[in-house]
Amino acid sequence: MKKKVFLIGAGPGDPTLLTVKAVETLKRCDAVLYDQLVSKEILKLCPKDAEFVFAGKYKNKHILTQDEINKKLLDLTLSHNIIGRLKGGDPFIFGRGGEEIEYLRNHGIETEVIPGISAAQGAAAALQIPLTHRELSSELVFLTGHKKKDLGYHDFSLLTLEKKTYIIYMGISIIEDIISKILSNKNNNPQTPIAVIENATKENQRIFTGTISNIMEKIKNNHLISPTLLIIGDTISFIQE
Numbered sequence: 001m002k003k004k005v006f007l008i009g010a011g012p013g014d015p016t017l018l019t020v021k022a023v024e025t026l027k028r029c030d031a032v033l034y035d036q037l038v039s040k041e042i043l044k045l046c047p048k049d050a051e052f053v054f055a056g057k058y059k060n061k062h063i064l065t066q067d068e069i070n071k072k073l074l075d076l077t078l079s080h081n082i083i084g085r086l087k088g089g090d091p092f093i094f095g096r097g098g099e100e101i102e103y104l105r106n107h108g109i110e111t112e113v114i115p116g117i118s119a120a121q122g123a124a125a126a127l128q129i130p131l132t133h134r135e136l137s138s139e140l141v142f143l144t145g146h147k148k149k150d151l152g153y154h155d156f157s158l159l160t161l162e163k164k165t166y167i168i169y170m171g172i173s174i175i176e177d178i179i180s181k182i183l184s185n186k187n188n189n190p191q192t193p194i195a196v197i198e199n200a201t202k203e204n205q206r207i208f209t210g211t212i213s214n215i216m217e218k219i220k221n222n223h224l225i226s227p228t229l230l231i232i233g234d235t236i237s238f239i240q241e
Contacts, residue, residue, distance in 0.1 A: 004081070004083070004109075004112065005073055005076075006025050006029070006082070006084050006085065006114055007091040007097050009095075009118075010022070010037070010088050011089065012117060012119040012122030013122070013200060015042045017122060018042065019117075022116065026042070027045060028047075028082050030080045030083075031050055031051040031052075031076045031083045032052050032053070032083070033085050033086070034052065034053070034054060034055065035087050037088030038087075042086065070100055073104060074103070074107055087116070088116075089116055090117070090118040091115070093118045093119075093142065094142070101113065119169065119229055120142065122201045123229050126201050127195070128238055128239065129236055130235050130238055133235050136163070136237075137164055137165040137233050138163050138164075139164040140164070145168055145172070153174065153177075157182070159182055160187055162187075162188075165231065165235055166232040166233060168229070168230040168232070169229060170226065172196075172224050172225070172226060176216060179215065183212060183213065190211060192234065193209065193232070194209070195209045195232075196219055196228060197229045200227070206222070207239075209239060
């Protein structure tokens with residue numbers, strides 16, 4: 001049987017948001033390499049005798065480095081036929097799916113990507129925040145608070161907020177710097193709304209809303225942990241908490 005690796009988007013957390021194709025593929029996998037944010041309920045969809053490999057990432061601690069994950073995927077093809085690579089959200093939105101598929105292709109391994117609902121889409125839909133709106137936001141921008149160490153951070157002072165919606169992944173650890181840099185741009189309205197969403201779509205979801213001028217005051221006594229999304233823009237006025 002021909003070997004194949006599926007990069008599968010596990011969605012934002014709620015297992016009922018998996019695609020039908022993802023569910024059907026997981027039922028066939030004889031090996032699954034999964035991330036920290038993948039729900040245990042999703043893993044139960046896989047055959048009980050499948051080999052499960054945890055490749056989670058915690059703040060400042062990786063169970064496996066990205067190079068080790070790539071190598072492990074290749075190693076799994078030596079003893080298994082259908083390998084599922086389960087990634088939170090969508091594999092190609094800050095999920096390093098591009099690096100993994102490039103590595104597998106370079107080693108002659110057949111791959112297929114099954115998209116997932118991204119954390120941003122899941123959070124916005126659950127809270128009824130339109131990410132675009134003809135009157136309020138004609139541009140949608142995805143950013144990350146993390147980059148490879150040698151690349152540094154994005155310069156958030158360059159962001160201009162008018163008529164835009166910004167989604168910032170992995171930004172909670174530097175949120176104070178992000179807000180400070182955005183406010184330093186005199187073209188930005190300090191009253192621009194912002195939502196800070198922890199564990200989007202899950203039962204333990206927490207939401208904090210405010211403006212870029214007061215959000216730090218609103219969250220200062222709350223210990224926020226990953227995964228936490230920042231959504232900035234006027235469409236947050238639609239939010240249903």
